[in-house]
Amino acid sequence: MRFIAEDAIPRLLEHLAGGGRTVWAPRVARDSVNTVLFAPWIAGEPVETGAYTHLSAKATLLPPTERLFGFSYLQTAGEERIELEPEEPEENHVLFGARVCDARALAALDALFFPAGGGFNDPGYAGRRSGLTVITLACTTCDSACFCSSFGKGPAETDGSDLILYPVANGFLAEPVTDAGSELVRLDLFQDSPLDKPELAVTDRIETAGLREKFIDLFSDIDLWRQVSEKCLSCGFCAYACPACHCFNIFDEMSGDREGERCRSWDSCMFYSYTLETSGHNPRPEIAHRYRNRIGHKFSYFPANRGEILCTGCGRCIRGCPAGVDIREVIRAVQER
C-alpha cells in the first residue's frame, strides 16, 4: 500500500488546490475553538484530520443558500420585459477529509440531483459534483453517537470515495477506490509501505431489517410517534446536520424594485410551515406527524423509491440535538413495537 506522512498533508492539499481548484476540508470554524466544519481550504491554514465535523460535508454540493438565477425588469421603448440570468454553476474540485458516512451519502444525493441515467439534472449540484474528487478519512475510533456499522460495510465502506486514507502512526495508508484516486497515490508525496490497514472502528448498531414495511404498519400508531418525538423541539437542526437530508425551499429576494434573485436554501420537514397550505390546512400539524415523516423518509419512503436508506449513521443529529432526541432509540422503539 501507499503511505503519506502526516506532515506531507499540507503539500498534498497544495497540490490538490493547484490551478485555482477549490479544496473543501475540515477546519476549525471562524471565531470558534472546537467547532469543526467543512470549508474551502486556504493555503497555510491547518486542517483537522482527527476531529468530527459538526455538520456534514453536504454544503460542498448543496450550499445552505444558493442563487438559482437573477432577474430584472427592464423598460425599453415604454415596454416592460424581463431578463433572466441563470447562475453559472460553480465548480468544486476536491472534498478532503470526508468520513465514510459523508461519502456514502453522496450516492443518495447523486441519485436525486445528478442521476446517471439522465432525467432532471440540477445544474448547481451537477457543477459542483462533476469532477469532484472525494478523499475520505477512515475511522479507527468512533464516539458513542456513531452507528454507521448498522449499514452495509460500515466504517469499511468505499462507496462515494475516490481515495481512502487510513490513519496509522505518523501518517496515513492510502487506498485508491477510483482512477482519480489511483492517480493521486502515484504522486511523490506517497511512498510504498509494508504496513497493513489498521483495525477500523466498530460502532453501535441499529437493526434496519424489515423497517420499510414496519414503518408503514405503524404509520397510524400516533401514540408511538407522540412518544418518540416527545422531547423534539421541531428546530430542524437534525436536517441541517444530516449528510443525506436535502429538502429545500425556494424564495425570491429583491434588491430595489427592479431586480432580484431567486434562491434556494436548506429546509426541514420538521418545520411547521414546511407543509402549511395557504388555506391554513397543514397535513402535518403536530411535531409527531413531522417526526414520523422524517423517520419515514429515511427508512421507508426513500428505500421504497431508491432502494437505499437515507441515513448513514453519522450520529450528527444525535450529538447536536438540543433536546437529546436519539434516532437510534426511535428506531429501536419502532422495531420493538
Added chain:
Amino acid sequence: MNTIPKSGINARMPLLPEKASITRVIQETPTVRTYRLVFDDPEMMAAFSFEPGQIGQMSILGAGESTFAISSPPSQKDYIQFSVMKTGVVTTAIHELSAGDRVAVRAPMGRPFPVSAWKGKDIVIAGGGIGMAPLRSLLMHLLDRRGDFGRIQAVYGARTPADLCFAGEREEWERRDDVEFIATVDSGHADWSGRVGVVPGVVESMSPPAANTVAVTCGPPVMIKYTLESLEKLGFAEDQIFTTLERRMKCGVGLCGRCNVGAKYVCTDGPVFSLRDLRALPDEL
C-alpha cells in the same frame, strides 16, 4: 403511467422558468381570476403540449412562484390558462396583474388523467369551487374528442351563484345535448333558477350506472370525501374513481421534498391519483 413530458420544463435547468406574458384576465368570481398567458418565446409556445390534469408553476419574479392546475384544454394552442384564487402572498400579487404584464412559467408537470384509457367509457365529472379548474381542461378535452366516449355527465358546484367560475363555458355545456351538465350551489339567490344542493347529492340524483364508467372529482376536501362516498354507494370501484391532489409545492420535480404523501410525490407521482392509488398511501392528507 405517463412520465413528465420534457417540452415545457427545461430538463437541464428544471428550476429556471420560461418568460411569459399575460394576454387576458377574466374576473370569474370575487376571489377567482383566470389568467391567459403565452410564452414570450414563440417556439416554446408552438412546442408546448400537455394533458388535462397536469399542473404548472406561475411566478411573479420578486413575489414568488405558486402551483396551479392548467385549466385550458390541450387543443387550445393560443394560450395557457390558470385560474387563480386569491388566498396567499403570491396569489394576491397575481391578482394585481393585468394584460401585458410579465410573468414566468414552468409547465407542464405531473401526471395527467389517463384519458386515453377511458376510450369507449361513460364519464362522470364532479367539481367544486376552484377544483373545477383541472376539470374544465378535462371536460373541454373530452368534448374535443366527443366521439371517443360514451355518455358524459358533469356537476359543478359552488357555495353561491356568485362563486361559480366559467360563466361562458357553463352556458355552452348547458346548451349542448352531448353532455349532461348541472351547475349547483349550496345556497341559492333570488336570481338563481338553477339547482340548489351539494355536489355529492346531485351526483347521486343523476345516478350514473357504474358499469363501464369513470368518475373524476376535484374540489374542497369535504366535498371530495362525500362525493367518494356517493360514488361508492353507486357501485363505483376504487379504480374507476380519479381525483387530483394538492399539496404545498416548491420545485415541482420531486426534489425539494415537501409534497410527499408517504413515498409518493404529488408533483411527479400525481397530482392525479385513482382512489385505489390514494387508499394505498399513508393517511396524511
